[in-house]
Amino acid sequence: xxxxVLAGAGAGGxxxxxxxxxxxxxxxxxxxxxxxxxxxxxVSGCAFQGLFSNPLATPDTLGVASGASxxxxxxxxxxxxxxxVQLSALLFGVAALLLTGISGKCLTxxxxxxxxxxxxxxxxxxxxxxxxxxxxxxxxxxxxxxxWLMGSFESAGYASLTIGAPAILIGCAxxxxxxxxxxxxxxxEDEAVSSGVNIRALRLIVEFCATLITASCVSMCGQVGWxxxxxxxxxxxLVGSNQKVxxxxxxxxxxxFMMIVDTLARTASPKEIPISILTAVIxxxxxxxxxxxxxxxxx
Amino acid sequence: MRFEVRDGLFRYPGGERIVLDHIxxxxxxxxxxxxxxxxxxxxxxxxxxxxxxxxxxxxxSVVDGTPVGQMSPKKxxxxxxxxxxxxxxxxxxxxxxxILLGRAGEVGSFSSPKERDLAxxxxxxxxxxxxxxxxxxxxxxxxxxxxxxLIARALASEPEMIVMDEPESNLDFRNQLLVxxxxxxxxxxxxICVFNTHYPAHALRWAGKxxxxxKDGGYRFGDSRRIVTExxxxxxxxxxxxxxxxxxxxxxxxxxxxxxxxDAGVPPVQGDDNVIAGISILLENTENAGLLNRVLHExxxxxxxxxxxxYRPADVHVIHPVPLPRDEFVFHPLRRADVSDLRRGxxxxxxIRDRKSGIDVSGCSAACQ
Numbered sequence: 047x048x049x050x051v052l053a054g055a056g057a058g059g060x061x062x063x064x065x066x067x068x069x070x071x072x073x074x075x076x077x078x079x080x081x082x083x084x085x086x087x088x089v090s091g092c093a094f095q096g097l098f099s100n101p102l103a104t105p106d107t108l109g110v111a112s113g114a115s116x117x118x119x120x121x122x123x124x125x126x127x128x129x130x131v132q133l134s135a136l137l138f139g140v141a142a143l144l145l146t147g148i149s150g151k152c153l154t155x156x157x158x159x160x161x162x163x164x165x166x167x168x169x170x171x172x173x174x175x176x177x178x179x180x181x182x183x184x185x186x187x188x189x190x191x192x193x194w195l196m197g198s199f200e201s202a203g204y205a206s207l208t209i210g211a212p213a214i215l216i217g218c219a220x221x222x223x224x225x226x227x228x229x230x231x232x233x234x235e236d237e238a239v240s241s242g243v244n245i246r247a248l249r250l251i252v253e254f255c256a257t258l259i260t261a262s263c264v265s266m267c268g269q270v271g272w273x274x275x276x277x278x279x280x281x282x283x284l285v286g287s288n289q290k291v292x293x294x295x296x297x298x299x300x301x302x303f304m305m306i307v308d309t310l311a312r313t314a315s316p317k318e319i320p321i322s323i324l325t326a327v328i329x330x331x332x333x334x335x336x337x338x339x340x341x342x343x344x345x
Numbered sequence: 346m347r348f349e350v351r352d353g354l355f356r357y358p359g360g361e362r363i364v365l366d367h368i369x370x371x372x373x374x375x376x377x378x379x380x381x382x383x384x385x386x387x388x389x390x391x392x393x394x395x396x397x398x399x400x401x402x403x404x405x406s407v408v409d410g411t412p413v414g415q416m417s418p419k420k421x422x423x424x425x426x427x428x429x430x431x432x433x434x435x436x437x438x439x440x441x442x443x444i445l446l447g448r449a450g451e452v453g454s455f456s457s458p459k460e461r462d463l464a465x466x467x468x469x470x471x472x473x474x475x476x477x478x479x480x481x482x483x484x485x486x487x488x489x490x491x492x493x494x495l496i497a498r499a500l501a502s503e504p505e506m507i508v509m510d511e512p513e514s515n516l517d518f519r520n521q522l523l524v525x526x527x528x529x530x531x532x533x534x535x536x537i538c539v540f541n542t543h544y545p546a547h548a549l550r551w552a553g554k555x556x557x558x559x560k561d562g563g564y565r566f567g568d569s570r571r572i573v574t575e576x577x578x579x580x581x582x583x584x585x586x587x588x589x590x591x592x593x594x595x596x597x598x599x600x601x602x603x604x605x606x607x608d609a610g611v612p613p614v615q616g617d618d619n620v621i622a623g624i625s626i627l628l629e630n631t632e633n634a635g636l637l638n639r640v641l642h643e644x645x646x647x648x649x650x651x652x653x654x655x656y657r658p659a660d661v662h663v664i665h666p667v668p669l670p671r672d673e674f675v676f677h678p679l680r681r682a683d684v685s686d687l688r689r690g691x692x693x694x695x696x697i698r699d700r701k702s703g704i705d706v707s708g709c710s711a712a713c714q
Contacts, residue, residue, distance in 0.1 A: 099435050226457040229442070230449055232435035236398050242422030242450025242502070286482075287437045290457055 084304025091274030099232035109167030113142025139261030196320030352404035366562035379548035382558030426499035447501030489520030
C-alpha cells in the first residue's frame with residue numbers, strides 16, 4: 047500500500063493499476079474528507095462554545111446541523127446536484143443559526159435560553175427532515191436520504207471535495223487567524239466591549255465562519271454528531287482553554303479522531319457502519335470517563 | 346486626564362421614571378470617587394452611562410473636553426478600564442491568560458500578544474501580587490483572588506482611569522483592604538478611580554469624592570466628608586446611622602454604624618459624633634495656663650488633640666476630670682462608660698494637681714461638652 051502511495055506520487059516502483067486506483071481515487075479523497083470534517087467540526091465546536099459561552103454549545107445543539115441537514119435533504123428530494131445540496135445546506139444552516147439567535151437573543155439573553163432556543167430550532171428542523179422523509183420515494187430517495195443522514199464518507203470523491211473543502215478551509219483559516227481574539231467571546235457584553243475591540247463584528251465573523259464550516263461538513267457527509275462536542279473538550283483537558291493553543295490542537299485532534307473513526311467504520315464489520323453511530327459509541331463513554339476524572343466541565 | 350459628566354439624564358427605555366436626573370461631576374487625575382446609594386437607585390446604571398454602555402438621554406460624559414460619543418471606542422478604552430462585578434469566571438483561562446486579555450485593544454486582529462503586551466501584563470500581575478497564582482485556572486480561584494485578577498486585567502491596558510463595579514462587595518475583610526489599598530495606591534500614581542460601594546465608611550476613608558444617589562433620581566456630589574453625613578444617609582437610605590471615628594495608635598479611622606431603619610420609629614441621630622469627648626479648660630490667669638500647658642505636653646501620649654491640633658497618635662485616652670478629691674485632677678485612660686459621664690455637663694475644678702509631677706494648676710475650670 048505504501049508503495050502504491052509512493053507510486054502515485056511518482057517516486058516508487060511498479061504497482062498494479064487497480065491498487066493505485068483504489069488508493070488514489072477512493073481512499074485518498076475519503077481520508078481528506080474525513081480529516082477536513084473532523085477538523086472543521088472541532089473548530090466550529092470551539093467557536094460555538096466560546097460564542098455562547100456555554101460548554102454544551104455545538105453545531106448540533108444550536109440547530110445549525112439540523113438546519114443544514116434539512117437543506118441538504120430537501121435538495122436531495124428535489125433531485126438537485128451536489129452543488130445544490132451544499133448550497134441549500136449552507137443556506138438552511140445560516141437560517142437555523144439566525145432563528146436560534148433571534149429566539150434566544152444570543153447577544154443579550156442568558157446562556158441557557160440560547161441553548162434551549164437552539165434545541166427548539168433543532169427539533170423544528172428535525173421534524174421538517176422527517177416530513178421530507180415521509181414524502182420521499184420509498185424505493186430510491188428514502189434509502190439514500192436515510193443513509194446520508196446517518197453520515198458517511200462513502201460518497202467521497204474529488205468532485206464533492208472541490209465544492210465543500212474550500213469553504214471548510216477558508217472558515218478554519220479565518221478562525222485560526224482570529225484565535226487569540228476569540229478568547230474575548232465568552233466574556234460578558236460589557237467586559238468584551240471595554241476591551242476596546244469591536245466585539246459585534248468579531249461575533250458576526252466567527253458565527254458566519256463556524257456556520258459555513260458546519261454546513262459544508264453536513265452537505266458533504268451528513269450529520270456527524272458528537273465530534274464538535276467531544277474534541278474541543280478533550281483538547282481543553284489537554285492544553286487548557288486558551289484558544290490560541292486550543293484551536294490548532296483541536297484541528298489536529300479532530301482530523302486524527304475522524305480518520306481513525308472512519309477507518310474503524312470501514313473495517314470493523316463487513317458492511318460499513320454509519321459514522322455517527324461510531325462517533326457516539328466511541329465518544330460518549332470516553333467523554334463520560336474524562337468528565338468523571340475531571341469532575342465536571344467548563345469552558 | 347480629566348473626566349466629567351455634564352448634566353447627564355437617563356431614563357430606562359420605555360419607562361417614564363427618570364433614574365439619573367441631571368447629574369454633573371468632574372474628576373481630576375488622582376481623584377477617587379465612591380458612588381453610594383440604596384439598591385435600585387442606579388449606581389450601576391450611572392457607571393454604565395458614564396462608560397457609554399448605556400446612552401445618556403441628555404447630557405454627556407466628557408474626557409479632556411471631548412464628549413465620549415465623539416471619541417472612537419478604541420481610543421476611549423485605551424484610556425479607561427472597566428472592572429465588572431465578579432461572577433463565575435467565563436472560561437477556565439489561567440490568571441495570566443485572563444490578564445493578557447486586557448491588552449486586546451492593543452493586539453492586532455490577526456495577531457497574538459507581543460513582548461510589550463506580556464510586559465504590561467507582568468507589571469499588572471506584580472502590582473496586584475498575583476505572581477504565586479499566575480498559572481492557576483480562573484475557575485478555581487476564590488472571590489478575592491478573582492476580583493484581583495479582574496483588576497489586574499483592567500490595569501494591563503495601562504489606563505488613566507479605572508471604573509469598578511462593587512469591587513469589594515463580596516469580599517472578606519482582608520481582601521476588601523487589599524482592593525481598597527490598591528485603589529489608593531493607584532490614585533497616588535495619578536489614576537482616576539471610580540467605584541460603587543455599599544459601605545459609606547469606605548467612601549469616607551478611601552475616597553476623596555463621593556456621589557450619593559437617592560431613589561428619586563436626586564444626587565449629591567462633593568468631598569466625601571461633606572457628602573457622607575448622618576443627614577444624607579438618613580435621607581438617601583432611610584437609615585439612621587452614627588458616623589464616628591476610632592482613634593488608635595495607628596491613626597484615625599472613620600466608621601459608619603447603621604443604627605436602625607427610620608420608618609420603624611428610630612429617631613435620626615443628632616449631633617456631631619466625630620468627637621468622643623471635647624473638654625474646654627477655661628483659665629482665669631495666664632500663669633496657670635502655662636502650668637496646664639506643661640502638664641498637657643507631658644501627657645501628650647494620653648491626649649488625642651488640643652485646640653484642634655493633634656497630639657501624638659494615642660490610644661483612646663483623654664484628659665478626664667475625676668472630681669473625687671475636689672482639688673485633684675487626674676489623667677487616666679478613658680473607659681467607654683466614662684463617655685456618658687463626660688457628656689453630662691460642666692465639671693468645675695478649683696484645684697488641679699497632677700499626682701506625679703505635683704504641679705498645681707488651681708483656678709481652672711474644666712467644661713465638658
